[in-house]
Amino acid sequence: LDSFTAAVYEHAVLLPNATESPASREEALLLMNRNLDVLEKATKLAARQGAHIIVTPEDGIYGWVFTRESIYPYLEDIPAPEVNWIPCRDPQRFGYTPVQERLSCLAKDSSIYVVANIGDKKPCNSSDPLCPPDGRYQYNTDVVFDSEGRLVARYHKYNLFAPEIQFDFPKDSEVVTFDTPFGKFGIFTCFDIFSHDPAVVVVQDFEVDSVLYPTAWYNTLPLLSAVPFHSAWARAMRVNLLAANTHNTRMHMTGSGIYSPEAVKVYHYDMETESGQLLLSELRCRPRSQPTYPAAVDWSAYARSVKPFLSEQTHFPGLIYFDEFTFTKLKGKTGNYTVCQKDLCCHLSYKMSEKRVDEVYALGAFDGLHTVEGQYYLQICTLLKCQTTDLRTCGEPVGSAFTTFEEFSLSGTFGTSYVFPQIILSGSQLAPERHYEVSRDGRLQSRG
Amino acid sequence: GAPLPVLVMTLYGRVFEKDPPRLGQGPGKLQ
Numbered sequence A: 001l002d003s004f005t006a007a008v009y010e011h012a013v014l015l016p017n018a019t020e021s022p023a024s025r026e027e028a029l030l031l032m033n034r035n036l037d038v039l040e041k042a043t044k045l046a047a048r049q050g051a052h053i054i055v056t057p058e059d060g061i062y063g064w065v066f067t068r069e070s071i072y073p074y075l076e077d078i079p080a081p082e083v084n085w086i087p088c089r090d091p092q093r094f095g096y097t098p099v100q101e102r103l104s105c106l107a108k109d110s111s112i113y114v115v116a117n118i119g120d121k122k123p124c125n126s127s128d129p130l131c132p133p134d135g136r137y138q139y140n141t142d143v144v145f146d147s148e149g150r151l152v153a154r155y156h157k158y159n160l161f162a163p164e165i166q167f168d169f170p171k172d173s174e175v176v177t178f179d180t181p182f183g184k185f186g187i188f189t190c191f192d193i194f195s196h197d198p199a200v201v202v203v204q205d206f207e208v209d210s211v212l213y214p215t216a217w218y219n220t221l222p223l224l225s226a227v228p229f230h231s232a233w234a235r236a237m238r239v240n241l242l243a244a245n246t247h248n249t250r251m252h253m254t255g256s257g258i259y260s261p262e263a264v265k266v267y268h269y270d271m272e273t274e275s276g277q278l279l280l281s282e283l284r285c286r287p288r289s290q291p292t293y294p295a296a297v298d299w300s301a302y303a304r305s306v307k308p309f310l311s312e313q314t315h316f317p318g319l320i321y322f323d324e325f326t327f328t329k330l331k332g333k334t335g336n337y338t339v340c341q342k343d344l345c346c347h348l349s350y351k352m353s354e355k356r357v358d359e360v361y362a363l364g365a366f367d368g369l370h371t372v373e374g375q376y377y378l379q380i381c382t383l384l385k386c387q388t389t390d391l392r393t394c395g396e397p398v399g400s401a402f403t404t405f406e407e408f409s410l411s412g413t414f415g416t417s418y419v420f421p422q423i424i425l426s427g428s429q430l431a432p433e434r435h436y437e438v439s440r441d442g443r444l445q446s447r448g
Numbered sequence B: 001g002a003p004l005p006v007l008v009m010t011l012y013g014r015v016f017e018k019d020p021p022r023l024g025q026g027p028g029k030l031q
Helices: A025-048 A068-074 A098-110 A190-194 A196-204 A226-237 A301-305
Strands: A003-010 A053-055 A113-123 A136-145 A151-156 A176-180 A183-187 A210-214 A240-244 A256-259 A264-268 A277-284 A315-320 A323-329 A334-341 A344-352 A361-370 A376-385 A405-412 A419-425 A436-438 A444-446 B006-014
Touching: A003 A025, A003 A240, A003 A256, A025 A053, A025 A068, A025 A098, A025 A277, A053 A210, A053 A240, A068 A113, A068 A136, A098 A113, A098 A136, A113 A151, A113 A210, A136 A183, A136 A210, A151 A176, A151 A183, A176 A196, A183 A196, A190 A196, A190 A210, A190 A226, A196 A210, A196 A226, A226 A240, A226 A256, A226 A264, A226 A419, A226 B006, A256 A277, A264 A277, A301 A344, A301 A405, A315 A361, A323 A334, A323 A376, A334 A361, A344 A361, A344 A376, A376 A405, A405 B006
Parallel strands: A003 A053, A053 A113, A183 A210, A210 A240
Antiparallel strands: A003 A277, A113 A136, A136 A151, A176 A183, A240 A256, A256 A264, A315 A323, A323 A361, A334 A344, A344 A405, A361 A376, A376 B006, A405 A444, A419 B006, A436 A444
């Protein structure tokens, strides 16, 4: 196949009621089956529309508010795919596995690959010094069943998010890939996307064509919203990314999409309703073989080639998601600015359609270790609208803007080749690719 | 190119060599 139809379902997860004591196995299965009823409908609809594969979200079967004890009734023993198992045909082979049986039958009956996120339990004992006191490991696990219902992939999430106390870390990062008639696939989960292992490794060393990406992402403006961040990752890593998010407006969870290296094919962002959403799009099986495959970018080439713009500017600090940026205010309708922090210098040239007195923009730079809800080292150049005209609000979430930019060019002296370009427009919409481009020497710039 | 109502324009770089051994740790939200 040259192309395939991908499906992603943003699912409004039915969450278990908060109870004092853990649910019984029967109650747990009842809740999971209610979620699987919804996912089944979406999968059948996707299959009817010709989809080859459907991705459903992380925690999509039972939710995310658990302790180690309370999630136990929801867990099953999930074997390694090497056992060549079709649960729909042989449901008893690995004990009590109703969820795997149902997912397998759904894939088999609808002739579609089904990707889901469930929980794996593995017994251990005192001979294993790392064995938890309750005698078992519990893993946040992605599973993939092929169109015959065979278990073809199992991935244990490596980079657990700080609140995920119900799960254990695998001893090592797993790189899980599998081949299909429509390309080579990798898979990892949510917070893993910040990582080198497995996220970069699965793309660069294992050269997958597409990545399956179940996630339960809550949006944090201005820099960590699902659709902008995930589409930027797909663009920079130059692979297809099938991102299925959970849907919960109270927790700002929304933002699913099907992203190709060249463009955002389709995305969904909905803070208005409590409904799930099925997305479909056609993708190239092997993006690297396409003439339109984006060239590699040398992200610091341009920025290192120009002298810093030393216009009259004052710097001030501002926090974005607990990281202290160095900011400078954009004073005029047009101009050139440079702001630096440690080894990183960010250059901006811009021209606004008009300079509004009621809106303020700032250019910011951050070069440091982020340490909240995870620890990872960032180098960021950002142009953003401040929440009000008070410079102390620069970095706070902003949802709308009336100032329009006719021309812009943003670049930075990055010490990394992993830079993810984002442009978010008013209303948290993505900027269409026809309006901007990334030059090979590292400028995120307006077209034309 | 049409004028764009920009909220945020970002180049978000990750420097993996400077990461701690595991991302999924952290002191939690400072609230």
